[in-house]
Amino acid sequence: MTYKTITAVLSTADDAEKVTQHALALAERHGAHVIGVHAETPIVVTIAAPMEFPDPNAIMEQQAQAQAVSRSIETTFRTLAQRSGVSYEWRLFTGSAGYSASGIIDSARGSDIVVAVQLDPAGDGPSRADIEDLLYESGRPLCLISDAVAGPEAPSRVLIAWNGTRESARAVFDALPLLKEASEIEIFTVDGHDDATQHAAFSGTEIASTLTRHGLNVTVNSASSNGDTVAHVINRRVSATGANLLVMGAFSHSWLRHRLFGGVTSAMLKDLRVPAIMSR
Structure with missing residues (x-):
């Protein structure tokens, strides 16, 4: 691809x-x-x-x-x-x-x-x-x-903001050609939660295994927001890891009002630190 x-x-x-x-x-x-x-x-x-x-x-x-x-x-x-x-x-x-x-x-x-x-x-x-x-x-x-100083070079480190949604899954596979250019990829989850198939502690491990089968170097990490906004937590992780590409899904809280972005997506649009791949 x-x-x-x-x-x-x-x-x-x-x-x-x-x-x-x-x-x-x-x-x-x-x-x-x-x-x-x-x-x-x-x-x-x-x-x-x-x-x-x-x-x-x-x-x-x-x-x-x-x-x-x-x-x-x-x-x-x-x-x-x-x-x-x-x-x-x-x-x-x-x-x-x-x-x-x-x-x-x-x-x-x-x-x-x-x-x-x-x-x-x-x-x-x-x-x-x-x-x-x-x-x-x-x-x-x-x-x-992004408005931040970031050149057009191939990404070396990629941060994937993962929340297990359809939108985040689509973003990962839409970004696959760029992921294959990177030397390091981190699946990062904020405030992970239990669902029918996976414990919160293992959030992101399945998509990480899939990317590993593509020959990619993938790690998994997570954090709690502790009262801060999820967008701030993601941006701090981007800075901490030295990522030069962010991958995330763009989602809304209600399909009945699909033209209104969810809070995290809206906040990220205003304060991107590096180029970002977004998919809906």
Whole structure:
């Protein structure tokens, strides 16, 4: 198993270079084709009063700014892609739906993995809704690039945040091509609990055995949150182990409100210390 088609979702001029570099580095290692995509949001004018008319010059200026951003992002992507020698293509979509635009979702669905930048709480980059759309609508694993200084090199140490759910299991196997590049992998459980098939003390051992059969070097560890948030415990473990990739499932508490992330996933999206593979 390997990645052969990678979609790089470029949201702003500021994140375009970093996301592109990660996508191209992954493509170089796996012999993959990279699709660079950007959703340009058209200018929407709201008229509050019956006799109020928008200034056409202001509208044209805003539209020109949006187009300039798109050209800047495209130039960054094409320049880096041409320099790398990787097979690539560029796609530009226009629509108010942002990441949920049909072109973005269709491109993602046809890929092995999607690369994007992490949630930006300041509002200048992708929003929570953007990330939700990619995870829930594309059906593909999402590689989120953190704001922390982290290069696009192959992962040497991987931390798998394991809770025994369907989502975490899918994330592990979606990340298998990257796991095979790592020299050390740790299955890490926070506040493990007993279930019908396994005692809490053995949480993660079965998936560890499966990965070992793939020839991977895997260890199992666990911790109690002791009143702290699970996200903080995971991030501390990432730092303590020197991991440069986090793998975890993205889940919600209720399928009836599937567009609302669970607390751990939401917290991690805001405070990633290293790139993360998330699957839904």
